Amino acid sequence: MPNSIAGTYIIRNYRDPDADQISNIDFITMLAYRYNGDYEPRNIFCAVDSEGTILGVGHIVPDPAWLAIEAGGKSDDFVYKLKLDIFLNEEISVPESLPHDLYDHLLSRAKDLRARHRGKCVRISHTIPAVDKKEMDFYISKGFDTHRTHLVMKRDLTKEIPDFPLPEGLIVKRWGMETQAEEEQYLAAEAKGDLFGVSWSLNYLRWTKNGEEWNTFTVFNGNDVAGSVMTWGLGEGRSATENIFVLPEWRRKGIAKAVITEALKFLKAKGKTEATLGVFGDNGKAISLYESLGYRMLAVMLEFGLDI
Incomplete structure (x- = not known):
């Protein structure tokens, strides 16, 4: 209609x-x-x-x-x-x-x-x-009823950010994803690193890339993606640290800590004073990781849903 x-x-x-x-x-x-x-x-x-x-x-x-x-x-x-x-x-x-x-x-x-x-x-x-x-x-x-809790956490960038080394042979790049092949490589890696095996659409990725102060910090093993974190501006003084993932074969090797802190240091050097992220409320391992890196609670969002 x-x-x-x-x-x-x-x-x-x-x-x-x-x-x-x-x-x-x-x-x-x-x-x-x-x-x-x-x-x-x-x-x-x-x-x-x-x-x-x-x-x-x-x-x-x-x-x-x-x-x-x-x-x-x-x-x-x-x-x-x-x-x-x-x-x-x-x-x-x-x-x-x-x-x-x-x-x-x-x-x-x-x-x-x-x-x-x-x-x-x-x-x-x-x-x-x-x-x-x-x-x-x-x-x-x-x-509608509630189906999931989303936690929003913040990290004070005026405080010290520790160093976490990557495993030997891995490097972090600020990855511009300048070709469609690179964009598709990123989305395929995101799906592999996601809890539910899904990723953003190509449309959504490109829209986000065009946003203010967008950057992606990606860990590579040669030409292969091992993990990544994306950042973008959220107004004066604040940036997002989102789309954090590590591929299953690279987990429990300190990659998440290394790439997140790399992004945090970059934001701090750019004059940002706070970084935020969102995490599912039932993802205890991720919440513990973020708390260990200095993130603290900011807000709670509730996901409501209706099956049709």
């Missing part, structure tokens, strides 16, 4: 000229719509009033776990996820029905995508800060 009237607004699919208004609602989302090919107009819905003002916007976008659905090879109970997000124009008093109508359109679109994959376990997911009870109430009212 690409167009429908609901009270004083219509809900329709995204159009390129909408980006200017959406930038005032959520700037990062606008950038994703413009420059990340994973965000398709048919999966984005805008609520627009009679004067053309966008009152709210929402989208369905593939999670890395969705990207494996065509390739196969996963267990029968593997959960393929689509991420759902809704943003309201906070400068305007919007009708109470609006988020519900946007949600209904998004759910319908998710079910269309799901219908192509009978026999698969498909879930729509949305991640919410643990302090945002109002947003939790909205998704709980739609039948």
